[in-house]
Amino acid sequence: MEGVDHLAHERNRSQFDVNDMKIVWAGSREAFEVSDRMSRLVANDPAFRKDNRVHLTRKELFKNTLRKAAYAWKKIIELKLSEEEAGRLRFFVDEPAYTDLHWGMFVPFLKGQGTEEQLQKWLPLAYKMQIIGCYAQTELGHGSNVQWLETTATFDPKTDEFWWPGGLGKVSTHAVVFARLITNGRDYGVHGFIVQIRSLDDHSVLPGITIGDIGVKFGNGAYNTMDNGVMHFDHIRIPRNQLLMRFSQVTREGKYVQSDVPRQLVYGTMVYVRKTIVIDASNALSRAVCIATRYSAVRRQFGSQDGVETQVINYKTQQSRLFPLLASAYAFRFVGEWLQWLYTDVTQRLAANDFSTLPEAHACTAGLKSITTAATADGIEECRKLCGGHGYLCSSGLPELFAVYVPACTYEGDNVVLLLQVARFLVKTVSQLVSGKKPVGTTAYMGRLQHLMESTCKVQKAEDWLNPSIVLEAFEVRSARMSVECAKRLSQFTNQEEGFHELSPSLVEAAVAHCQLIIVAKFIEKLQGDIPGNGVKDQLQKLCSIYALFTLHKHLGDFLSTSTITPKQASLADDQLRSLYAQVRPNAVALVDAFNYTDHYLGSILGRYDGNVYPNLYDEAWKDPMNDTAVPDGYHEYIKPLLKQQLRNSRL
Numbered sequence: 001m002e003g004v005d006h007l008a009h010e011r012n013r014s015q016f017d018v019n020d021m022k023i024v025w026a027g028s029r030e031a032f033e034v035s036d037r038m039s040r041l042v043a044n045d046p047a048f049r050k051d052n053r054v055h056l057t058r059k060e061l062f063k064n065t066l067r068k069a070a071y072a073w074k075k076i077i078e079l080k081l082s083e084e085e086a087g088r089l090r091f092f093v094d095e096p097a098y099t100d101l102h103w104g105m106f107v108p109f110l111k112g113q114g115t116e117e118q119l120q121k122w123l124p125l126a127y128k129m130q131i132i133g134c135y136a137q138t139e140l141g142h143g144s145n146v147q148w149l150e151t152t153a154t155f156d157p158k159t160d161e162f163w164w165p166g167g168l169g170k171v172s173t174h175a176v177v178f179a180r181l182i183t184n185g186r187d188y189g190v191h192g193f194i195v196q197i198r199s200l201d202d203h204s205v206l207p208g209i210t211i212g213d214i215g216v217k218f219g220n221g222a223y224n225t226m227d228n229g230v231m232h233f234d235h236i237r238i239p240r241n242q243l244l245m246r247f248s249q250v251t252r253e254g255k256y257v258q259s260d261v262p263r264q265l266v267y268g269t270m271v272y273v274r275k276t277i278v279i280d281a282s283n284a285l286s287r288a289v290c291i292a293t294r295y296s297a298v299r300r301q302f303g304s305q306d307g308v309e310t311q312v313i314n315y316k317t318q319q320s321r322l323f324p325l326l327a328s329a330y331a332f333r334f335v336g337e338w339l340q341w342l343y344t345d346v347t348q349r350l351a352a353n354d355f356s357t358l359p360e361a362h363a364c365t366a367g368l369k370s371i372t373t374a375a376t377a378d379g380i381e382e383c384r385k386l387c388g389g390h391g392y393l394c395s396s397g398l399p400e401l402f403a404v405y406v407p408a409c410t411y412e413g414d415n416v417v418l419l420l421q422v423a424r425f426l427v428k429t430v431s432q433l434v435s436g437k438k439p440v441g442t443t444a445y446m447g448r449l450q451h452l453m454e455s456t457c458k459v460q461k462a463e464d465w466l467n468p469s470i471v472l473e474a475f476e477v478r479s480a481r482m483s484v485e486c487a488k489r490l491s492q493f494t495n496q497e498e499g500f501h502e503l504s505p506s507l508v509e510a511a512v513a514h515c516q517l518i519i520v521a522k523f524i525e526k527l528q529g530d531i532p533g534n535g536v537k538d539q540l541q542k543l544c545s546i547y548a549l550f551t552l553h554k555h556l557g558d559f560l561s562t563s564t565i566t567p568k569q570a571s572l573a574d575d576q577l578r579s580l581y582a583q584v585r586p587n588a589v590a591l592v593d594a595f596n597y598t599d600h601y602l603g604s605i606l607g608r609y610d611g612n613v614y615p616n617l618y619d620e621a622w623k624d625p626m627n628d629t630a631v632p633d634g635y636h637e638y639i640k641p642l643l644k645q646q647l648r649n650s651r652l
């Protein structure tokens, strides 16, 4: 059986060109080629082996990560890889490491906040990894509330503790440290500073600084490859020019000079990383869905006809749990692509002193980070359940994926805290309508408020739910009505902050509705463009409808309570959804093949490309150190006496 493609039949029955879909998924032919090359490079190099991770102790695990990161860097230099190729190589190594923070936050922070002079000094060092940086913002007592950070940077500093920064615990030589800047007795709020924390000669921690790892985190292996750290400063002195001074400066005399830019630009790295996290959500979800889909096509239970049991993927309940996740993976991919565009656009505008789209960029990155990570974390867990008992084995790849992924709901901004930011943005948009301010970008639909408040859904038969403009309008109506309702209720409070606090659960729901509208709108927009490839667009249209109608089904309470649709129309949406699941069924395996994941990256016996699950599960079990001996260590101390005692008792 070894080597047989158990999924060949599934692949033969698909109705589209999987190679063309691979290009759409990757974003372009060039992006596909880079990804494909890097994933194979990693998969074929035994130095990047990862199937032994679960058996390592924390210290072995961490050292192994250091080895891989150093080896990856050697490869990057030897092969003269471009920045894009290096990023993809690190991605496929698939092991959280200090390099994520160095390249993902420290370098972007320098680029975003440094003056020309500071860039010339620090960037070459960081690019050559002659210094290793982390991002130290969260304190023991404050994470979400950045404004209230207690660390101060003054001529007379006091002591403080950081908590969580990745790469800090054992590796980084430098940190971007966030502290409230105090000069001439005045507090100018939070700013970013570069602080050297370890010696570049022997890696010892510099005087006045105490650093350690914060301890074991959730899950076996998983994010424990990362040295999240605690750091304590005691009267540390740094040169004045290590305040990143692109947007505000402190002169030699201690005078604070603020450029004519919004102070929120100091939060720019968070916007950048949140955007990246949205794209990463589609990676993590697609990976789980790939495993669950292939395994669901291999696994058979009940319903024996001609002596062959039914593939579990043919059960309607399995489809109704799995296919919305498949559709969500594609939806998050495309909204991530759009967010990348939005981010590039806002960056270009900022360079030209146009700050008008900054609130929109903040709201979109915060909101989409929040709902895509929440759905992905839940989705990975659902995929584990979809794989039955075998899904609970580490060799399924799913427990580790869940444990690595789930902190995405917390890091880079707790999801609820971020949704409240979106809610503030929405309430502000609604209140500005009264003064005639025209909403733009993702809130442009609010400009048609009167129509949205009065319109009725046109659906009369199930197929009407395939009409993109009907679907889009339903999402707009639901979102607009929820925001307006919140704004109305808020206006009844004399104290707005108190009202916001009281109504925050409803405000979060309104924010979710707005973000789901963005995802649906961007999927529809993507399909309006040119999508080459035999049958590719047709499949994507089905997935788009599944994403929208499943979301409608899941949040039916919103759609009914806002009178956006009637119960009859809800039932027609369910009919349409069932029909779409049946249409996607023959294409399911090919749709996950389009992610182009190697078996190495998937790290799952259940998700193997060839579907040859059982012999490999069986072989894997025997590799476990527990099976080194038939009689376990501990038998003589703990089992034998017990058995002997029971024997004695039974003779009495």
Ligand SMILES: CCCCCCCCCC/C=C\CCCCCC(=O)SCCNC(=O)CCNC(=O)[C@H](O)C(C)(C)COP(=O)(O)OP(=O)(O)OC[C@H]1O[C@@H](n2cnc3c(N)ncnc32)[C@H](O)[C@@H]1OP(=O)(O)O
Pocket (backbone or CB within 6 Å): 096, 100, 101, 104, 105, 135, 137, 138, 143, 144, 145, 146, 147, 166, 264, 265, 267, 268, 270, 271, 273, 276, 277, 280, 358, 359, 362, 410, 411, 412, 413, 414, 417, 421, 424
């Ligand atoms: C690093 C990896 C990269 C690769 C990622 C992809 C791979 C995935 C694997 C990742 C692996 C590891 C990643 C782990 C990294 C984790 C790192 C961290 O977690 S770093 C710490 C991050 N911390 C946070 O995110 C803190 C969350 N809190 C905040 O962001 C803010 O404080 C807040 C948004 C909650 C603001 O609170 P508030 O006090 O209400 O706001 P302010 O008064 O400060 O501001 C009000 C005003 O400003 C606007 N605003 C707020 N934030 C922004 C912003 N970022 N940009 C623009 N504008 C902003 C806000 O809307 C208000 O506007 P008004 O007009 O005044 O209403």
Ligand SMILES: Cc1cc2nc3c(=O)[nH]c(=O)nc-3n(C[C@H](O)[C@H](O)[C@H](O)COP(=O)(O)OP(=O)(O)OC[C@H]3O[C@@H](n4cnc5c(N)ncnc54)[C@H](O)[C@@H]3O)c2cc1C
Pocket (backbone or CB within 6 Å): 101, 135, 136, 137, 138, 141, 142, 143, 144, 145, 163, 164, 165, 166, 223, 228, 407, 410, 411, 412, 413, 414, 415, 416, 417, 420
């Ligand atoms: C794996 C991991 C890696 C990390 N890496 C880094 C790093 O490299 N650098 C760094 O600086 N930080 C890092 N962090 C810290 C992370 O950014 C913070 O944990 C995160 O911003 C949440 O802040 P908090 O822990 O203070 O949560 P809290 O704010 O204490 O949240 C606790 C609860 O309170 C709720 N809550 C808080 N405020 C409000 C509010 N206003 N309204 C309603 N509910 C509220 C939240 O929803 C949540 O349920 C990391 C965290 C993790 C888990």
